[in-house]
Amino acid sequence: MKKVHVLVLKAFIRPFIVTFFIVMFILLMLFLFKYIDDLIGKGFEWYVILQLLMYASATNVAMALPLAILLSSIMTFGSLGENYELVAIKSAGISLQKAMMPLIISVGILSIGAFLFSDYMLPKANLKMGSLLYDVRNQKAAFLIKEGIFNNSIPGYAIRVKKKDEDQTLHDVRIYDRNTSNGNLNVVLAKEGNMYMTDDNQMLILKLKDGMRYEETPGTSGTYNPRQRLMRTEFKETEQKFDLSSFALKRTDEDLFKSNYQMMSLNQLKMYRDSFEVKGDSNLRSTYKDISLLAKTYRTDSLSPKAPVVLKGKYKDVLELVPKDKRLAAVTGGKDQIRTVRDVLGRKELFTADNKVRIRGFLIELNRKFTLAVSCMVLFFIGAPLGAIIRKGGLGLPVVMSVLFFLLYHIISTIGEKYAKDGSLSPAMGMWIAIFVLAPLGAFLTYKATVDSVLFDADFYKRFFKRVFSKKTEVTG
The missing domain is CATH 1.10.287 (Helix Hairpins)
Structure with a gap:
């Protein structure tokens, strides 16, 4: 391998890795912002959130990889052009296409890897994330007692406390047992209580002090009257246990999502x-x-x-x-x-x-697996010559240009997919229309970069307009 190829590869690998993980991080933050209401206040273990983020990262590869290739290719050739390294390479008799050859091979390997990933890994990641996200969104909120508000989270009970201290000491506790079909027939009142969980987090125990229990029963007469007898029991200390198994994360069978x-x-x-x-x-x-x-x-x-x-x-x-x-x-x-x-x-x-x-x-979905791989190559052939033309490295102008072209690609592909789902376009045309639109643009930019075009040179346009306006003034004079 020539030293020029090694130079170009080294200049590409570092920004590609950096931009890929930056884009992945941004997409993960967008995912969290989208589902933050479904994750907060439900008492999930840390590994559940970690699993969800891991699966979401895998599903974001389809968007992060083409954008990272586009941005890193612009940065690479923009930096080479800004430092006059492209000029030195061309003066040595090496054309731009030959200088791009190691990156073409590398991006081709990445494209094949993207296709294999979308065929083997992405369906499994979508299945894992879809089933876990469904369970997370349907999970009950964690049990929480607020002051002065009835809590109905535990099935069959309504709990209200007037005041709660930082050490989980409760004051003026009221518990209504609604497990019967005839209303709140059983009531527990207590001046004070303490709340704690069992070691397996399956039971909530309220240790109540100085209270009274009221129970209404049908009695022993022949006629049915659910409120015929009232029993009142006074206690100095008692325990009330509540089952919290309904608050645990219950996993749905993944086979239900495979279709x-x-x-x-x-x-x-x-x-x-x-x-x-x-x-x-x-x-x-x-x-x-x-x-x-x-x-x-x-x-x-x-x-x-x-x-x-x-x-x-x-x-x-x-x-x-x-x-x-x-x-x-x-x-x-x-x-x-x-x-x-x-x-x-x-x-x-x-x-x-x-x-x-x-x-x-x-x-x-069948065409999507191929468009992911092809889009990597198309966006590379847009980014590499574009960087050679603008001759700017870093995270300034390259980021702006890459975001604009990626938005163009994403908007066209989204519209094409929508029309394909509606039946206005065939699925193949709808999924490939963004590739068909941008591929000629990539070929045009590659040609312009090969002939050292001044397509994005501001000084060239300034000189051009100066000549135009100077000719107009001469004619009018």
């Missing part, structure tokens, strides 16, 4: 697509059979004429083919037949529409 498009590999997407296409074809065949069967049934109806009727002269209405005494029955029967056919076709149409939506979803 989602984003949680399938390439082979699974093809298999499901083929199976749904077979279902669609079977639905069309069954529709034809059902309509044919209904048509045969209607032709053998007792109201139908036994033989073809030939009318002599003109007739104004088809009902003239039916005897007068049977016309009302014929109209009623015809309406019923039309309604039956319409219902059959309506059900078949709903099934067909839903089946097409599912097939489009499989095709969209």
